[in-house]
Amino acid sequence: MNIHKKDIIIIGCGCIGLSAGVILLKTGDYNVKIWAKDLPPNTTSNKAAALWYPFLSEPLDKVGRWSQETMDYFKKEIIPLGVEKTGTLTKKVYELYRTPRAQLPEWSPFVPSFRRMKKEEMLDGYIDGFTVEDGFVMDTDQYMDWLVESFKALGGSIDQREVVDIREPFIYADIVINCSGLGARELIGDRLVYPSRGQIIVVDNTRDISLMDEEDEYQLGYVIPRVHNSVLGGTNQQHNYNLEPSKKDTEEILDRVAKISPQFERKNLKILGEKVGLRPSRYSIRLENEFMQDGRKLLVHNYGHGGSGFTVSWGCALDTLKLVRKGADKLKTSNKSDVPWYSLLNKRRSSSSCSFVND
Ligand SMILES: Cc1cc2nc3c(=O)[nH]c(=O)nc-3n(C[C@H](O)[C@H](O)[C@H](O)COP(=O)(O)OP(=O)(O)OC[C@H]3O[C@@H](n4cnc5c(N)ncnc54)[C@H](O)[C@@H]3O)c2cc1C
Numbered sequence: 616m617n618i619h620k621k622d623i624i625i626i627g628c629g630c631i632g633l634s635a636g637v638i639l640l641k642t643g644d645y646n647v648k649i650w651a652k653d654l655p656p657n658t659t660s661n662k663a664a665a666l667w668y669p670f671l672s673e674p675l676d677k678v679g680r681w682s683q684e685t686m687d688y689f690k691k692e693i694i695p696l697g698v699e700k701t702g703t704l705t706k707k708v709y710e711l712y713r714t715p716r717a718q719l720p721e722w723s724p725f726v727p728s729f730r731r732m733k734k735e736e737m738l739d740g741y742i743d744g745f746t747v748e749d750g751f752v753m754d755t756d757q758y759m760d761w762l763v764e765s766f767k768a769l770g771g772s773i774d775q776r777e778v779v780d781i782r783e784p785f786i787y788a789d790i791v792i793n794c795s796g797l798g799a800r801e802l803i804g805d806r807l808v809y810p811s812r813g814q815i816i817v818v819d820n821t822r823d824i825s826l827m828d829e830e831d832e833y834q835l836g837y838v839i840p841r842v843h844n845s846v847l848g849g850t851n852q853q854h855n856y857n858l859e860p861s862k863k864d865t866e867e868i869l870d871r872v873a874k875i876s877p878q879f880e881r882k883n884l885k886i887l888g889e890k891v892g893l894r895p896s897r898y899s900i901r902l903e904n905e906f907m908q909d910g911r912k913l914l915v916h917n918y919g920h921g922g923s924g925f926t927v928s929w930g931c932a933l934d935t936l937k938l939v940r941k942g943a944d945k946l947k948t949s950n951k952s953d954v955p956w957y958s959l960l961n962k963r964r965s966s967s968s969c970s971f972v973n974d
């Protein structure tokens with residue numbers, strides 16, 4: 616641990632916590648540790664499709680900027696490393712509609728390659744749609760493993776531990792980043808974050824373009840071809856905590872993707888498995904500073920990314936760095952004579968160890 620660097624603890628080892636950790640470590644200004652209850656492959660992030668496409672997340676203007684910054688980051692820092700390393704491929708995306716869509720998505724002005732689909736590109740049964748030429752898809756488990764490797768290679772360390780009281784990490788660091796996803800409901804009592812249950816089916820590889828039928832945002836049909844397999848989706852069941860795959864959902868997803876194109880009819884597919892994850896949905900992604908303990912401690916919130924965590928991950932990580940820098944400058948120094956409120960907590964936890972403890 617380098618005593619001239621500021622100590623930071625990130626709560627959460629999903630795509631949001633890991634991306635924030637990589638960006639913070641790349642500056643060379645921080646010692647960064649992740650504390651997380653679940654590690655990859657047992658996070659929501661590992662259950663994602665995953666495709667670059669803003670979906671089920673707000674506010675759409677910021678989601679647009681974060682999505683574009685994420686796309687830029689992928690193009691510059693990730694795609695050039697090669698698909699074997701990161702499990703990431705550039706992939707054109709078609710979003711298909713059976714009814715006319717006068718309104719363009721609010722995030723579209725931020726994405727230069729976004730356009731309305733041409734008549735000749737349209738699939739049978741659809742009359743309108745949008746496309747992004749340079750989206751990307753990733754084999755999620757492989758990408759998450761690469762994120763963990765990158766974080767550790769930059770000097771980051773990961774502790775598998777549940778945080779029951781948000782004040783605990785502040786014993787060891789003045790700056791804590793809350794990337795707890797749906798866990799923020801319990802961790803900080805934010806009842807505005809809730810699960811949107813998503814179920815996907817993993818099948819043998821299908822075709823070269825990602826196709827999303829979002830005519831009904833609750834009855835989704837999508838086909839996301841990846842490196843080693845393809846993902847069919849999906850569901851969007853709000854406040855549903857069931858983590859078990861449902862046969863009914865599998866049947867309905869297969870019916871919906873068969874409507875996208877006959878090539879996705881069940882007889883043409885080889886099902887390899889099913890996955891269920893609970894998207895951390897919220898009326899708005901929370902990315903902001905909160906000062907604790909009379910301004911001596913900084914809590915940076917970065918959670919509630921709904922169906923777009925991968926799509927906005929690097930944009931949100933870059934904004935997290937800006938918030939850390941802004942907040943750190945405003946931190947009041949702890950007056951040594953103050954009896955820290957947590958000294959009792961500290962005594963109770965004399966067994967807990969963490970390299971940041973300043974003796
Ligand atoms: C089926 C499905 C398909 C999806 N497809 C896509 C897609 O194609 N593109 C896209 O951009 N997004 C997609 N998403 C959404 C994306 O998966 C999420 O937005 C993203 O995973 C959220 O990342 P996160 O790091 O915030 O959360 P998580 O991955 O849930 O990570 C949260 C972390 O915080 C930890 N934690 C929580 N509480 C505590 C605590 N008290 N103490 C310690 N640790 C704690 C957890 O253990 C975990 O490590 C999909 C989601 C689902 C379910």
Ligand SMILES: O=C([O-])C1=[NH+]CCC1
Binds near residue numbers: 666
């Ligand atoms: O959450 C989800 O199911 C998806 N997000 C982007 C494409 C599909």
